Amino acid sequence: MAVRASCFLRQRQVLFLFLFGGLCLAGSEFGRYSVTEEAERGSFVANLAKDLGLGVDALAAKKTRVISDDNKQHLLLDFHTGKLLTNEKLDREKLCGSTEPCMLFFQILMDNPFHIYRAELRIVDINDHSPTFQNKEMILKIPEITAVGTAFRLERALDSDERSNGIQNYTISTNSFFHIKIHDNDEGLIYPELVLDKPLDWEEEQEFSLILTAFDGGSPPRSGTATVHIMVLDINDNAPRFSQELYQTQVPENSPVGLPVVKVSAEDADSGVNAEVAYSFFDASEDIQETFQINHFSGEIVLKALLDYELVKSYKLNIQAVDGGGLSARCTVLVQVLDINDNPPQLIMSSLVNEVVENSPETTLAVFRINDRDSGENGKTICYIQENLPFLIRPSVGNFYILTTEGALDRESRAEYNITITATDLGTPRLTTEHTVTVQVSDVNDNAPAFTQTSYTLFVQENNSPALHIGTISATDSDSGSNAHITYSLLPTEEPQLALASLISINANNGQLFALRALDYESLQAFEFHVVATDQGSPALSSQALVNIIVLDANDNAPFVLYPLQNASAPCTELLPRAAEPGYLVTKVVAVDHDSGQNAWLSFQLLKATEPGLFTVWAHNGEVRTSRLLSERDAPKHRLLLLVKDNGDPPCSASVTLHVLLVDGFSQPYLPLPEVARNPVQDEDMLTLYLVIALASVSSLFLLSVLLFVGVRLCRRARAASLGVCSVPEGHFPGHLVDVNGMGTLSQSYQYEVCLMGGSSDTNDFKFLKPIYPDVHAHGSHSNDDEKPTF
Incomplete structure (x- = not known):
């Protein structure tokens, strides 16, 4: 039974290997290639001829072609060099989206014999996309009592590139309140969090903006930015606070009623109702209430009655400010009654330059002096100009002042300045004089186009x-x-x-x-x-x-017919057997167009034929086929006029003349061009027929072998049962013994006899299995026991 099982297993293995070898003719794995995305059209992918172990001429002879799974011509096979090239720029994001790795599967088809190689092309990502934020401005409203360490999730940026070229880091513009912390989500994508480092104070800063920047992992890295606008929300945690605890003012006598004396200002650091401050007198005497009046909303104190320096030289006013939440503060106003200051300062210009060259060092523009006819503090003056201007006022001897540039000026930033010089005396109230100076900045060539x-x-x-x-x-x-x-x-x-x-x-x-x-x-x-x-x-x-x-490209090239040649001295004649079936391939017109794109798309049309309805032309490949069975009445010679037209606008065309000769007894199809492609449907039918025949043959051989094996075993079992014992005759070796010739490690011929034990049992077992030695002495060799075979 063990021997039978072993033989059957080996036969199954042989059959499986035979069938597997036949199936492998249909397709096999071939190669894996890679190309960088956005590579130019015609970029090298592989040397296909070398990888297949074929010559360049063999690729064309086998009609090798490359077909992609998506039926798009991404790759191009150059038959002149045997190289596989890109037929277009490959965009990984368009082809695969977020899938990584991005694989493009294609097949290499060959005829004569038919074979399919499966291959794959990996599109390697490059860093061709910058990070972008969907919202260019993010608004966060944070209460000022928010605890330090609180994190606020921010919107993450998007990047179409793969993960190594995708978002890798976030940064925030320099500030003293926040920093950025990076977190990973379940998908392996990172997102930023804004972490509070320092308590917020609405009173210090109600709102501010930060720049969030996202960086990818490319080389060099790309970046994208968004603005984070932070609004600090207020709580009523502050009492009003005067700008100063003591206000001192001097009011000239004979000042008119309603004259503003002083304006107190209390600021409440809160917002809304909590920041609304109301002013009033606190613990004021009857005299104060009759002389002064305070505006409850603005804090302005005005005269309610005329002042008399000889009666009262000064007043002390206690002012109280109360906010909407009930918190209050107090300040003191000292009013001193003085003589009036009725002379404003005078500004006298001594010299003036109205134009200065940009990039010049510090330059003097004007020299002037200030005079005040008042005495004491009323005659003292100060001088200044508006802020954020690149100019300075320097005091000189006496009451003279010098206006100069602070440094080099840039005409491209600002070509003209209007400088307002303000002169103020120190009297009460202060009197002021203003004078405006216009300065033009002339140009130098300091900017390239x-x-x-x-x-x-x-x-x-x-x-x-x-x-x-x-x-x-x-x-x-x-x-x-x-x-x-x-x-x-x-x-x-x-x-x-x-x-x-x-x-x-x-x-x-x-x-x-x-x-x-x-x-x-x-x-x-x-x-x-x-x-x-x-x-x-x-x-x-x-x-x-x-x-x-x-x-x-413009459609400026007409199609050129490669076959049949129209300029040959003798016309090319195609042979057509009269026994041809409908759809018989007579010939194939091959044409090319030197234009590109749709200007090179060719279509074929039958314009004229000797026998209308006998022939048809496939519009897309130029194959000329019969459309019906031939009859005896059909003329022996036919002339066909075909039109080859491109898809340009306007289209260009060329004409082709074919001569077809009908012959008898011509059974094999005539293929005038080795490049004419076979019908894929017929090839598939022939391949199926071959596989069916092979499978039937192998099955028949296997069935016959099994029957012979069973028959031989039955015959041997019957003979052994009739003998019952093993007999070794003398003389010549009996014919039923197995002869093992010296093909292996044995040096001479040996014979073995398989003896079965006969009996009443239904099954027979091996009795013994031993070699039968011929007369060793008669042959005069191999008497050593070490050379006896073992079993």
């Missing part, structure tokens, strides 16, 4: 007319006058084969580009060069910009 774009891409249709305007390059200069007058010129290209001077010219004054001659897409599809913009300053400054010219 700047192009509106770092690079320009212009398109031009081929076969353009000479001197065609194809675009304008523009640059600006922040200077003025001749320093801002720009001229344009072309830089010589580094490609010696590109005669730029014969292709493009530029208007030096306005940057308009012109094509000097008609461009041919089939000869030159794109080229680039640099444009220089130079100003007329001294010294002149310049900058450069890159210009890419892309030539667009």
